Amino acid sequence: MSKQLSTRNLLGIKDLTEGDIQLIFETADNFKEVINRPIKKVPSLRDVTVANVFFENSTRTRLSFELAQKRLSADVINFSASSSSVSKGETLVDTVKNILAMKVDMIVMRHPYPGAGVFLSRHIQANIINAGDGAHEHPTQALLDAFSIREKMGDVSGKKVVIVGDILHSRVALSNILCLRKLGAEVMVCGPTTLMPRYIGELGVRVEHNLRKALEWCDIANMLRIQLERQDIKYFPSLREYTMMYGLNRALLDSLGKTITIMHPGPINRGVEITSDVADSEHSIILEQVENGVAIRMAAMYLLAQKD
Amino acid sequence: MKKILIQSATIADPASPEKGKVKDILIEDGIIARLGEKIRAAGAEKIDATGCYVSPGWVDLHTNIGDPGLETKEDFLTAAAAAAAGGFTGLTLMPNTNPPLHSKSEIDYVKSRTRELSVEVYPVGCISYRREGEDIAEMYDMHLSGAVAFSDGDRPVMDTGLMMRAQQYANGFGGLIISYAEDRGLAGNATVNEGVVSTMLGMKGIPALAEEIMVARDISLASYNDSRLHFTSVSTAGSVELIRNAKKKGLKITADVSAHHLLLDDSYLESFDSNYKVKPPLRSKADTKALLAGLKDGTIDAVCSQHTPHESEYKELEFEAAAYGISTLETAYPVLNMAIGKSLSVLRIVEKLAINPRKILGLNVPVIRKGEPANLTIFDPAREWVLERAEMKSKGKNSPFIGQRLKGKVLATIL
Numbered sequence: 136m137s138k139q140l141s142t143r144n145l146l147g148i149k150d151l152t153e154g155d156i157q158l159i160f161e162t163a164d165n166f167k168e169v170i171n172r173p174i175k176k177v178p179s180l181r182d183v184t185v186a187n188v189f190f191e192n193s194t195r196t197r198l199s200f201e202l203a204q205k206r207l208s209a210d211v212i213n214f215s216a217s218s219s220s221v222s223k224g225e226t227l228v229d230t231v232k233n234i235l236a237m238k239v240d241m242i243v244m245r246h247p248y249p250g251a252g253v254f255l256s257r258h259i260q261a262n263i264i265n266a267g268d269g270a271h272e273h274p275t276q277a278l279l280d281a282f283s284i285r286e287k288m289g290d291v292s293g294k295k296v297v298i299v300g301d302i303l304h305s306r307v308a309l310s311n312i313l314c315l316r317k318l319g320a321e322v323m324v325c326g327p328t329t330l331m332p333r334y335i336g337e338l339g340v341r342v343e344h345n346l347r348k349a350l351e352w353c354d355i356a357n358m359l360r361i362q363l364e365r366q367d368i369k370y371f372p373s374l375r376e377y378t379m380m381y382g383l384n385r386a387l388l389d390s391l392g393k394t395i396t397i398m399h400p401g402p403i404n405r406g407v408e409i410t411s412d413v414a415d416s417e418h419s420i421i422l423e424q425v426e427n428g429v430a431i432r433m434a435a436m437y438l439l440a441q442k443d
Numbered sequence: 444m445k446k447i448l449i450q451s452a453t454i455a456d457p458a459s460p461e462k463g464k465v466k467d468i469l470i471e472d473g474i475i476a477r478l479g480e481k482i483r484a485a486g487a488e489k490i491d492a493t494g495c496y497v498s499p500g501w502v503d504l505h506t507n508i509g510d511p512g513l514e515t516k517e518d519f520l521t522a523a524a525a526a527a528a529g530g531f532t533g534l535t536l537m538p539n540t541n542p543p544l545h546s547k548s549e550i551d552y553v554k555s556r557t558r559e560l561s562v563e564v565y566p567v568g569c570i571s572y573r574r575e576g577e578d579i580a581e582m583y584d585m586h587l588s589g590a591v592a593f594s595d596g597d598r599p600v601m602d603t604g605l606m607m608r609a610q611q612y613a614n615g616f617g618g619l620i621i622s623y624a625e626d627r628g629l630a631g632n633a634t635v636n637e638g639v640v641s642t643m644l645g646m647k648g649i650p651a652l653a654e655e656i657m658v659a660r661d662i663s664l665a666s667y668n669d670s671r672l673h674f675t676s677v678s679t680a681g682s683v684e685l686i687r688n689a690k691k692k693g694l695k696i697t698a699d700v701s702a703h704h705l706l707l708d709d710s711y712l713e714s715f716d717s718n719y720k721v722k723p724p725l726r727s728k729a730d731t732k733a734l735l736a737g738l739k740d741g742t743i744d745a746v747c748s749q750h751t752p753h754e755s756e757y758k759e760l761e762f763e764a765a766a767y768g769i770s771t772l773e774t775a776y777p778v779l780n781m782a783i784g785k786s787l788s789v790l791r792i793v794e795k796l797a798i799n800p801r802k803i804l805g806l807n808v809p810v811i812r813k814g815e816p817a818n819l820t821i822f823d824p825a826r827e828w829v830l831e832r833a834e835m836k837s838k839g840k841n842s843p844f845i846g847q848r849l850k851g852k853v854l855a856t857i858l
Binding site: 149226227228248249250251253254270271272303306309333334335337338368 | 638
């Protein structure tokens with residue numbers, strides 16, 4: 136293996152070069168071919184033990200990682216704890232060091248606090264993949280989103296992507312902005328004013344509060360899930376009113392006079408941010424995103440395992 | 444008789460007749476016995492202060508010590524040692540204790556426990572009973588026991604009516620209210636400054652407005668009540684402007700800033716190092732500049748340490764889980780010195796560290812002249828050194844400056 140990543144952890148898109156991203160994409164191309172074979176398994180990570188350490192609920196991200204690990208023939212262990220029980224007792228560093236003492240090589244971690252992975256990387260030697268840290272980063276999601284755009288449109292550079300929804304509480308939004316910008320796309324964010332970080336424009340994105348205008352501008356719309364569980368206080372009066380302002384439905388889509396590609400990181404709140412007839416339409420690549428997620432995660436873990 | 448001879452120190456005291464001159468100072472039993480050239484004193488402990496300055500001892504306007512109740516963070520003895528190492532002969536103790544300093548017995552406890560120390564401790568009593576922000580504490584009784592001012596410490600007084608009554612009530616006996624300005628509703632559960640940095644870190648931000656709206660409120664109340672009011676550790680350009688305008692109008696407003704808010708800005712947070720987690724949060728570069736300008740033009744009267752020691756268990760955590768604060772008594776001076784560069788003279792620094800803090804608290808200001816009690820700090824603005832964790836006197840090793848080269852060192856304090 137000649138090409139290597141510039142980093143030994145995947146903590147955020149922030150730390151990746153454009154070359155890193157392209158390398159992950161090229162590797163994922165190969166793995167995507169692999170997982171569509173009758174025999175979906177390769178021995179690339181045989182004898183590598185990976186721990187999925189989740190301090191926050193997750194079904195699909197963990198499933199996607201676990202499947203990717205199994206396709207690579209890695210040994211897998213899962214640890215989940217609510218962050219509240221951890222904050223009462225064992226510290227993050229202790230928890231992870233205990234897992235590593237059982238000879239684990241790689242950590243995939245989800246954590247409610249931003250920067251938890253960065254913090255952990257100062258204390259342990261194992262490779263770390265950030266599977267979401269608060270509203271900070273979710274690099275594999277951003278990579279699979281960009282990979283899916285590349286697959287659908289041929290290239291990411293020059294494409295206009297709007298990210299719609301709760302930008303304030305979203306790690307998907309931040310990682311997507313950073314990843315798409317590095318690949319030369321134009322990015323817009325769209326959502327309620329109360330859920331828009333005041334300084335988001337300084338990241339080089341356009342800010343729009345009107346969904347129709349945003350859709351008229353874009354080639355691709357990434358509809359974020361409204362995560363009420365992340366909101367400690369009310370940022371908008373009701374889901375009903377959110378849907379009135381930011382819900383994507385077929386009538387709106389058809390009235391644009393052009394075709395746009397629809398994405399969603401899942402899980403979908405059908406009828407809230409997106410109606411079923413849009414989610415299931417021919418323009419939606421939501422299920423392709425899920426499939427690509429496995430390939431991207433295989434690529435990321437495979438490449439990190441090459442780094443000591 | 445105990446004798447100390449300070450040799451060849453430049454006198455940095457705006458009120459001293461020997462101001463700006465290089466002198467020897469002989470101290471006998473705590474009194475300045477002689478001030479002259481080439482003094483000989485057999486048996487005296489000698490301090491070679493060639494190239495150094497001697498000023499009235501410094502007073503910190505904002506110190507957190509964990510006694511009573513949180514002694515594993517800091518007790519009076521370690522605080523005194525850290526204060527001496529950092530150049531302070533007086534500490535203004537914030538009531539962030541357990542129990543809080545909210546009645547005469549806690550004030551009496553602090554006074555009696557600190558009588559024999561090598562540092563003077565000035566307790567600040569609570570504004571509200573139990574520091575709960577509801578009912579006024581027995582401020583007059585605490586005042587009689589030696590409380591120098593009143594504040595709810597790191598809890599802002601959110602109830603405007605309570606702040607109104609506290610100012611009015613303190614007026615009745617000449618008490619001083621210290622305001623720590625932060626609107627909790629605007630700050631929410633955010634832990635860092637709102638800005639590009641917080642956006643890049645995926646963190647909610649505390650807007651500068653959260654501080655400024657409370658500064659504006661408390662200035663309005665002080666104007667209405669004709670009260671003296673002191674703002675501690677202001678952090679934003681807007682606060683400086685509000686205080687500047689209030690002073691222009693002749694209101695009896697004073698303010699201090701912490702040394703670290705003059706040197707550090709929120710770009711340091713990119714490492715997620717919880718040693719940079721402080722309240723108020725580190726602000727933008729523009730705020731730092733405005734604070735320095737305010738310090739220069741006199742809008743900001745004093746510089747404090749905002750010393751907040753913690754056990755490693757409270758700091759060596761994920762950023763959002765870690766406690767606020769830096770252990771700063773030993774680094775406040777070099778940090779201030781590095782922040783101001785050559786923009787403030789040594790005499791102006793002495794005003795900010797020794798003279799104005801006492802004026803704000805209504806304490807007697809010691810003067811370097813024959814016959815006065817010796818209350819002195821000897822320091823060298825040019826000396827460079829590296830802060831070593833093992834050499835810190837404070838129990839709190841929570842400092843982002845550990846391992847860093849600092850400029851400006853305190854040689855000794857004499858009290």
